[in-house]
Amino acid sequence: MLVWRLSAPLVLLLLVMRVVSAFIPAMQVLVVKELTDAVAGLLTRDGEMSEPVKWLAASGGLLLIGALLDAAAQYMTMLMKQKTQFKMETMLAGKSMSIPLSRFEQPQYYDQLQRAKMNVSFRGFQLIEQFFSIGQSLLTVASFFALLWHFSFVLSLGMVLVVVPTLVVHMRIGEWKYWLMRVQTPFSRRLFYFFDLMTNRQSAKEVRLYRHANKLLHYWGGYFWKNAGEQKKVELRSQKMRIGIEGLNGVLAFLFSCYAVWVCYSQQLSLGAYVAIAQVLATTQASMRMIAQNLSSIYEETLVMNEYYDFLDSEEEENGQGRHVLNSPIAEGITVDHLTFAYPTSLKPVLNDISFRIKPNQTVAIVGENGAGKSTLVNCLIGLYPEYSGSIKYDGVDLMELDVNTFRDRTGAVFQDFLRYQVSVKENIGFGDVGRMEDLAAIEAAAARSGAADVVRGLPDGMDTLLGPIFDGGHELSVGQWQKLALARSFMRDSAIMVLDEPTASMDPMAEAELFKRFTELAEGRITLLISHRLGSCRMADHILVMKNGTLVEQGSHEQLLSLQGEYCRMFELQSLAYR
Missing domain, CATH: 1.20.1560.10 (ABC transporter type 1, transmembrane domain)
Known part of the structure; x- marks a missing residue:
């Protein structure tokens, strides 16, 4: 007991x-x-x-x-x-x-x-x-x-x-x-969801702007009284x-x-x-x-x-005791053959029969319309969605045979929905490598590489400044500043693979230009997977994967894809019109 x-x-x-x-x-x-x-x-x-x-x-x-x-x-x-x-x-x-990531979709x-x-x-x-x-x-x-x-x-x-x-x-x-x-x-979760919408900071601006507070109250009240009615019936029978x-x-x-x-x-x-x-x-x-x-x-x-x-007895993801350890840097590259993936709640595959190869030290851009499967593909590549069919091999070794813990130690990422930890700047960056959270020199170096050093210099207590509006004394940042901290967090580890999911989406043009100017230095010695809707940034990529409706429709360099006059060329021309 x-x-x-x-x-x-x-x-x-x-x-x-x-x-x-x-x-x-x-x-x-x-x-x-x-x-x-x-x-x-x-x-x-x-x-x-x-x-x-x-x-x-x-x-x-x-x-x-x-x-x-x-x-x-x-x-x-x-x-x-x-x-x-x-x-x-x-x-x-x-x-x-420790729950498999795909279960969060259920x-x-x-x-x-x-x-x-x-x-x-x-x-x-x-x-x-x-x-x-x-x-x-x-x-x-x-x-x-x-x-x-x-x-x-x-x-x-x-x-x-x-x-x-x-x-x-x-x-x-x-x-x-x-x-x-x-x-x-299920109805209690909806009740909590609508109450949270009416009370949290993230939704406050939109609720006021679109003036749908009464509608949210109506939804919340409906679920409240539905639950209350069932509780009343049970209580009457009990009494x-x-x-x-x-x-x-x-x-x-x-x-x-x-x-x-x-x-x-x-x-x-x-x-x-x-x-x-x-x-x-x-x-x-x-x-x-x-x-x-x-x-x-x-x-x-x-x-x-x-x-x-x-x-507690439900299925857990693999705990990492694989037979092989990922080398750093990757010597032979990544090979993907007939990769197919579907979420547990979906009958239709999100990724369908995808095959390609990534060479060592390549920067690979993954582009396509919203819902094309770009982020899902990356999640499969870095082992977050292991329920796929087909194969993913690193230096000829199947991903399923790699030791998960050491593999993740060699992987860095800035996701589009990156976290904004309501802790100090030092901790925000140090979470990238918890074993070196007290290594101030490493933290400052990571901040300098990501452009976050300028953000830190403007804060009242520097690295010790508490961030976020939730707790007393916290200092709020702009979305772009938060993104620089997330990027610094990824630079805390000596990764063999770097995932950058829309890394400049919240940055101003000057910060974006500065980041791309140093991109070659940042990507040196590792494979970089770049997800971007801004096709101009794909010029620096060695190889581009073009996704559409869960399939890989084109791949090649920027120049090769433009010469094909296909999907990539169409998207590039549409975007370039906005700058003419």
Whole structure:
């Protein structure tokens, strides 16, 4: 069990404290019996004042011990919960970062992830608390049964009747709630999505400009009340069953109380004995109901926790123990034969029967219209989408046989949707090679190569400046400045392959010209894959791949492709018209 592995001493200590606490109520009942008899004797002039005082002190002492044990148990429970929450969320995050990238294209992945992370740390530890609570309640009820048996075995056996129907009802309610959670997951994600659109920074400008806030509210409200209506139905059914079972329990309590009066009368017991029996009956009935509720809650929580463990058991991408290590620099090049790829949710291939060869140290531009498959092709080439058919070979070795971790260590990339880490400049660049995050000289060199050094010089705290608007004291950058930092991040590693997906899309013309001026230096000694819509930048490429509708329609140098008067020439002429 996870909690035991993380906090065995705390679990044992808490168990001992729960056992002690479990017998305090029975001891209190005995003290109340003696106190009642002592007070009765004092009122009839047959007793002394010292007797009630003694039992009052005993009652106060038990209350104090119970309070101290409860406070200590709550503190230890908090410590255990912290450890468990950290471990469970660490496992969940680690699993998410090892899921095959293609699964992020599937809506079912997001449904499963939401169910896995929805209060998972709370639910996971709640199971432990409920087990402890049931154990303590069972010990308490056992001690009460022993007391009741002393007065009447019928009362002891009859109390069992309280728990069975209550347990059945609450387990049924737990099933309904779990079913509701599963059914509502896709709609809850839509609910969160539209609420996020209305509240996040990225969408704020467009929502105000196009004035569709009310429409978003309408969408959000529709999903909200749809979920609320289903929740209301389940809650009404649950309350009807709860009212029925509580009514039954009330009748049983009445009958037990009447029988207790008859027992005291027939056996000529003292007033203190009746008070003790009445208190045991009331407390036992409440404890049995609590046991039934906790057992049904454990059943519900177990169903929910299965979602968490199902997610942890889902397929992971290869962890990198390949037989071959990529050489640097690449000596023979990259060979692609009959490459075909389709997303899990799509029947139509995104890439269809593509073949080409990249020579060592070549800069290869990949061009085509939006949706042509350019980024997907690159993701296959660098092993992010391994679910392809055909073959990709590096220096004659199939990509699937290369060690994934060392391969990725030799790959640098600036993706079109690059991340903007809300941390310091130093960390933003250093994330490119976490092993050298404290190497300021390497970070400054990477910044100089990407053009980010000018950005850093204009910041108030230089490399230590906190970036982004999310946290207090953060300094926001322009999109172009963020892109320079992303480029610097890629230059932190000595890569054999460099991917540049629209590297100048957010740069001004001067910064773009400066980058292209130094492009030969930046690409030296490595294979560079350049995705660009600006065909003028393709002049510096050694080889150009022209994509259309998932197929490779042309390839060659800039001059060769213009002479073909084909797709590339058509796109180039259309773009050049804008500059004439």
